Amino acid sequence: xxxxxxxxxxxxxxxxxxxxxxxxxxxxxxxxxxxxxxxxxxxxxxxxxxxxxxxxxxxxxxxxxxxxxxxxxxxxxxxxxxxxxxxxxxxxxxxxxxxxxxxxxxxxxxxxxxxxxxxxxxxxxxxxxxxxxxxxxxxxxxxxxxxxxxxxxxxxxxxxxxxxxxxxxxxxxxxxxxxxxxxxxxxxxxxxxxxx
Numbered sequence: 001x002x003x004x005x006x007x008x009x010x011x012x013x014x015x016x017x018x019x020x021x022x023x024x025x026x027x028x029x030x031x032x033x034x035x036x037x038x039x040x041x042x043x044x045x046x047x048x049x050x051x052x053x054x055x056x057x058x059x060x061x062x063x064x065x066x067x068x069x070x071x072x073x074x075x076x077x078x079x080x081x082x083x084x085x086x087x088x089x090x091x092x093x094x095x096x097x098x099x100x101x102x103x104x105x106x107x108x109x110x111x112x113x114x115x116x117x118x119x120x121x122x123x124x125x126x127x128x129x130x131x132x133x134x135x136x137x138x139x140x141x142x143x144x145x146x147x148x149x150x151x152x153x154x155x156x157x158x159x160x161x162x163x164x165x166x167x168x169x170x171x172x173x174x175x176x177x178x179x180x181x182x183x184x185x186x187x188x189x190x191x192x193x194x195x196x
Contacts, residue, residue, distance in 0.1 A: 007073040007144060012113040013137025014068040019109055021060045025053055073135045075144075075151055080120055082133045092133040096155040098122040102148050103131075104141060116141030118148065 029050075036046040066086050074081040080099075082092040101121040110116050117136035138144050 004077070005075045005147070007075065007135070007138070009068070009071050009073075009137030010115050010139040011068075012115045012139065013071070014064055016109050016113055016115070016137065017064045017068070018061065021057055021064075025057055028053065071137070073144075075147060077151075078155070080133055080135075080148065080151075082135055094120050094122060094133045096152055097159065098132075099152055102145060102152070104145055105136075106141070115139055118145055120148070 032049040033046055035041050035049075036043040063086060067084070070086055070089075071084045072082075074083070079093055079095045081094075082090075084090050099120060100123050101119075103119040103121065104116055105119050106116040115137050117134060117138060118141065119131035120133040120135070122132050135141075135144065
């Protein structure tokens with residue numbers, strides 16, 4: 001990968017967000033409808049509840065398009081960057097040298113809409129409950145998965161297979177002499193300390 005590649009999520013991701021809003025509304029709606037049948041409460045509570053829900057649903061629907069437009073994924077030569085957010089901007093940067101796992105994820109709504117996502121984990125991910133970077137709402141999620149894996153292979157081929165570990169050479173005559181000198185210094189320090 002010679003240049004940075006910018007990837008945008010599918011417009012179907014905005015539809016997924018809208019479906020989430022409706023699911024939450026319906027889960028909250030049905031219990032309160034039955035309050036209307038309680039004679040002491042009446043239908044006023046249901047009307048107030050519906051008005052309050054209509055307000056948060058309208059706000060959610062207004063925020064979905066700008067939030068969707070804020071989402072951007074960047075596959076660079078050295079790292080993966082995921083950006084998102086309206087009021088709180090989030091930038092998740094994961095260097096290739098730390099990546100240990102790239103997982104595909106598709107929930108029920110993702111499968112319904114024909115989209116999927118990638119979860120990028122690093123060496124410390126076994127102690128975390130979430131991925132370091134999430135690339136969601138992709139129609140071509142399998143192709144992006146292959147691209148990320150290829151970028152990882154190219155990076156590791158360039159940097160060596162054991163990332164973060166320097167290659168050791170076998171002990172030769174030069175190394176043996178150095179070890180003898182270190183041992184002599186340690187012995188001299190010990191004699192010096194024992195004299196005191």
